[in-house]
Amino acid sequence: MPVSLKDEAAIAGIGVTEFSKASGVSELNLAAQCVTAACEDAGIAPSELDGFVSYTLDSSDEIEVARAVGAGDLTFFSKINYGGGAAVGTIAQAAMAVATGQAKNVVCYRAMNGRSGKRMGQGVSGDIVTSDLVHWSWYMTYGMLIPGSWIAMIAHKYMHRYGVTREDLGRVAISQRNYALNNPRAAGYGKPLDMQTYLARDPIAYPLCLYDFCQETDGGCAILVTSSERARDLRTRPAVIRAVTQASSRGQEQMTSYYRDQMDTLPEMELAASRVYAMSGLGPDAIDAACLYDAFTSEIIMQLESFGFCGAGEGKELVRDGALDIDGRLPNNTHGGLLSEGYIHGMNNIAEAVRLVRGESVNQPPKSVEHVLVSSGVGVPTGAMILGAA
DSSP: OOSSOTTTEEEEEEEEOOOBSOOOSOHHHHHHHHHHHHHHHHTOOGGGOOEEEEETTOSSOHHHHHHHHTOOOOSEEEEEOSGGGGHHHHHHHHHHHHHTTSOSSEEEEEEEETTTSOOGGGOSOTTOOSTHHHHHHHHHTTTOOSHHHHHHHHHHHHHHHHTOOHHHHHHHHHHHHHHHTTOTTSTTTTOOOOHHHHHHSOOSBTTBOGGGBOOOOEEEEEEEEEEHHHHTTSSSOOEEEEEEEEEOOTTOOSSOOTTSSOSSSOHHHHHHHHHHHHHHTOOGGGOOEEEOOOSBHHHHHHHHHHTTSSOTTOHHHHHHTTTTSTTSSSOBOTTOHHHHTOOSTTHHHHHHHHHHHHTOOTTOOSSOOOEEEEEOOSSSSEEEEEEEEO
């Protein structure tokens, strides 16, 4: 039995639905669509699925999805908490199940009517009853009711300390919009964004304006994980999981970790970085492209530092030098990301990472892509992984 998940499992199939503002169908329908598409992409029948992993926020239970797509007997099923922080966590669960023989073909999925149904951007509302309300209640009286306002507190402190400007945030938004221009699935398809337009937008929660926020999206995305050995015999070129981990650091709250000694770093991301580099035997220099979780633009610049692509306070310099662009040091979110493609809680970023490894992105970088770094939600218990070419 393996003592490390390095190279034990691979992503053999990806499936996405149309991304829209009004799907017109149920979330179960979206889940069935993307799971079926992932099986088709891998070249296996849905009846071969024996494991399912999703988010605690997903409304479609795995047994309902299994019945809808025609899956067989299930030997593994799991759900991960913390919204977008669950994205890579679902892959970690699937990889562990495959590596230990709990299941052979595990599909990870997220299906949501995130615009026409329950909107994540509404933040704290009367229908939410969780233990998080205990700490959120300290901030609500100051108007901090939505994720954007919670993240803005961290972003403002970080920007003040290191001299990051709104133009720097704009460069992140524009870089990812430029990718979306070529992506027919994307909300930003055919909709250019320039700095003048960006700066003309008043902040929603200073310093973050509309273009610093991710989309609100209806859609589904599924990722099929199997053993690396079996993946080599399936339809598509697999993306081998070199390393995968979950991470939550001391003093963690859900998006409002304001009682830590520092508010201008991402310690949970630093923990995830140390673990994936150690597991894979790779370092930042070996990463050719990235799909960093981008619910907000400020999170991208901070993650560049967390994952060792530069020193503390130097993320802005990378962005100013065009590092995130197609011909830059680290092409990032080449599908447009959560900012400009759609918000499927980070699962669509994982799908793009697979395309990059396969060489199938609509914005495939001119240089060879052997390793792609993917991260989960920022400000919550999170995760990261490195995918490699087979």
